[in-house]
Amino acid sequence: MSHPAPTSPKKYAYLGDPLPxxxxxxxxxxxxxxxGEKDALITVLEEIQHHYGYLPTKQLxxxxxxxxxxxxxxxxxATFYNLFQLAPPGRYQVxxxxxxxxxxxxxxxxxxxxKAKLGIDEDETTxxxxxxxxxxxxxxxxxxxxxxxxxxxxxGRMTPEETWAAIEALQKE
Amino acid sequence: xxxxxxxxxRLGMSTSDVAAGAADTLQALERYIHHRGLAIPIIQTGSLGxxxxxxxxxxxxxxxxxxxxxxxxxxxxxMLDQHLDAGERGIAPEWVVSQYTDRRDYPFLHKxxxxxxxxxxxxxxxxxxxxxxxxxxxxxxxxxxxxPSAVVEMVKASKLRGRGGAGYPTGNxxxxxxxxxxxxxxxxxxxxxxxxxxFMDRAMIEGDPHRLLEGLLIAGYAxxxxxxxIYIRAEYPLAVRALRHAIRQIEERGLLGPHAFGQNKPYDxxxxxxxxxxxxxxxxxxxxxxxxxxxxxxxxxxxPAEHGLWGYPSNINNVETLCxxxxxxxxxxxxxxxxxxxxxxxxxxxxxxxxxxxxGLVEIPLGTSLHELIYDMAGGCAEGHELKAIQLGGPSGGxxxxxxxxxxxDYEELSATGAIMGSGGMIAVDNTxxxxxxxxxxxxxxxxxxxGKCVPCRVGTRKMLNILDKILAHRAxxxxxxxxxxxxxxxxxxSLCGLGQTAPNPVLTTLRYFEQEYLAxxx
Numbered sequence: 001m002s003h004p005a006p007t008s009p010k011k012y013a014y015l016g017d018p019l020p021x022x023x024x025x026x027x028x029x030x031x032x033x034x035x036g037e038k039d040a041l042i043t044v045l046e047e048i049q050h051h052y053g054y055l056p057t058k059q060l061x062x063x064x065x066x067x068x069x070x071x072x073x074x075x076x077x078a079t080f081y082n083l084f085q086l087a088p089p090g091r092y093q094v095x096x097x098x099x100x101x102x103x104x105x106x107x108x109x110x111x112x113x114x115k116a117k118l119g120i121d122e123d124e125t126t127x128x129x130x131x132x133x134x135x136x137x138x139x140x141x142x143x144x145x146x147x148x149x150x151x152x153x154x155x156g157r158m159t160p161e162e163t164w165a166a167i168e169a170l171q172k173e
Numbered sequence: 174x175x176x177x178x179x180x181x182x183r184l185g186m187s188t189s190d191v192a193a194g195a196a197d198t199l200q201a202l203e204r205y206i207h208h209r210g211l212a213i214p215i216i217q218t219g220s221l222g223x224x225x226x227x228x229x230x231x232x233x234x235x236x237x238x239x240x241x242x243x244x245x246x247x248x249x250x251x252m253l254d255q256h257l258d259a260g261e262r263g264i265a266p267e268w269v270v271s272q273y274t275d276r277r278d279y280p281f282l283h284k285x286x287x288x289x290x291x292x293x294x295x296x297x298x299x300x301x302x303x304x305x306x307x308x309x310x311x312x313x314x315x316x317x318x319x320x321p322s323a324v325v326e327m328v329k330a331s332k333l334r335g336r337g338g339a340g341y342p343t344g345n346x347x348x349x350x351x352x353x354x355x356x357x358x359x360x361x362x363x364x365x366x367x368x369x370x371x372f373m374d375r376a377m378i379e380g381d382p383h384r385l386l387e388g389l390l391i392a393g394y395a396x397x398x399x400x401x402x403i404y405i406r407a408e409y410p411l412a413v414r415a416l417r418h419a420i421r422q423i424e425e426r427g428l429l430g431p432h433a434f435g436q437n438k439p440y441d442x443x444x445x446x447x448x449x450x451x452x453x454x455x456x457x458x459x460x461x462x463x464x465x466x467x468x469x470x471x472x473x474x475x476x477p478a479e480h481g482l483w484g485y486p487s488n489i490n491n492v493e494t495l496c497x498x499x500x501x502x503x504x505x506x507x508x509x510x511x512x513x514x515x516x517x518x519x520x521x522x523x524x525x526x527x528x529x530x531x532x533g534l535v536e537i538p539l540g541t542s543l544h545e546l547i548y549d550m551a552g553g554c555a556e557g558h559e560l561k562a563i564q565l566g567g568p569s570g571g572x573x574x575x576x577x578x579x580x581x582x583d584y585e586e587l588s589a590t591g592a593i594m595g596s597g598g599m600i601a602v603d604n605t606x607x608x609x610x611x612x613x614x615x616x617x618x619x620x621x622x623x624x625g626k627c628v629p630c631r632v633g634t635r636k637m638l639n640i641l642d643k644i645l646a647h648r649a650x651x652x653x654x655x656x657x658x659x660x661x662x663x664x665x666x667x668s669l670c671g672l673g674q675t676a677p678n679p680v681l682t683t684l685r686y687f688e689q690e691y692l693a694x695x696x
Binding site: 038039041042043045046056076077079080081082083091098099100101103104106136137138139140141142143144145154156162 | 188190191192193224227263362366367368369370371372375376407408409445446447449450451462463464465466467468524526527532533564575590598601602606614615624667689
């Protein structure tokens, strides 16, 4: 079923609590760039996350208002896709690959150990906002299984000990 | 080794190469060549596919080409010294992948038949001139001299089948949408490659993006499409970059635009990035994602050719399917049909990983025996382990036990075992892996990725996962196992889309061939 973009925001009942001030200029720039594009919601959210590091609720409300979608739809898309994060990430995003080759290479043990030692669960951030722990389905570097990605760095053939050593090095910085 | 003059050096710089340290190798190469006062060109290529030996360096002299790997940064100097200065020391034997240009000493490479990956590892993917120098866009020129219906007939005659996993005859799909006299009409390339362990499409796009674009151009012309989309997962940033660059290049050359296929016959190619949802590899969910909605599948019929993007006729094809098109136009459909087996023409690329000696990307003719691939080409199970099974098709697929490997890699033959061809992900499993745990792993994945729309999948996979957890915790009885079988039946038959319909496959195949492992865990 195709959903035509609404022509006016007034057609929809709830756009979130009223935001008295206008959107910040860098956000407005993103909206202006895609204004009128009926299919731009996911791209806009990707650009917002690229700028802020995550999707703050206020930015979602602005998106609903400026693009003319109900807030429920914006929130529905933001929560559907794994890429979108609604909480601010830590300084380092540690992603343990749980692709098939990495799983066969025992990446699950790396994840279990990190959860225990950092005291957080998947998709959570340490209290000092240093480390966010996540999993990723597959980065396509299967010959180097098991793989751990820290921000943009792909580390291959990792063991639980080596991974923890890498985390400790980050903690010391 | 005699002193040799090096004409050029090739270095793989794909995602897998860089993850193995190729960026440092590049720096070491550039520095040392400069230090020696030489001017040897270094071509940065996509992945040659021998990922188990990356970073790979090819040294080309006037006489022949040598392939070395893994060449980490500190090995660059001794490797170059041995070529430049002659002598016996320098290159350790274990760095030598092949000493023959035709790679006859390395079956992993030598036994491949490279159609879709023919230029991966050979050319600079950011250079249009490189692609043109290797018959690039000649297939496109040929297509333009034929009526669109003739191109469709060629694809039908080639016996090309969808490489995304379903294996539906591509020519037939093109025929359906070509018959729709409606504008706009959309041709969509599915580059979502969601199966964990599959990286064939990534390697093809990173190594040779123009091949995909040429296929998409020919496809649009043949089916009367007015716009092409490439839906590519956001987790492939290098591939996205290579594609954007290639599209800009052909735009500048005038291959796209309002008169691309002739007077007032427009075509442009738009890239749409995914946002991390496995279900968006399903064609109706994919189209909703392009529309900016949640990636939730729709009922079929109506099929995309009837009612696709925004209700208009649309056709979706996999990357590998489209990358096969230029060769079919250039060499003729009979050539392609003859490469494969009776019902399936051409080659298939596989991403081989897991407990295997030689992992990486291989492209082989359909009909090749799985045994030959695993043992002759990939060297068999990893050292010190015993092969238990080969898993094909990711979370939608199944296992083939080690004693049944003597089968041709063919859509029908694989289906008969309970497995599927799948998109190309192939994992070697050894005796240290519990097949019950392996089934649980896949079900956990499909459970997390289930969109939640239909009850059989949303609730059914959750219940199946619960039972598998119970089995693994030694708390299950035979009644639970019966319930599991029943759920497999229900979820497989009643789910709305392919995700739910194939979610039971890993459970069903492991039950078929490794039932004793399940029984051993029961109470």
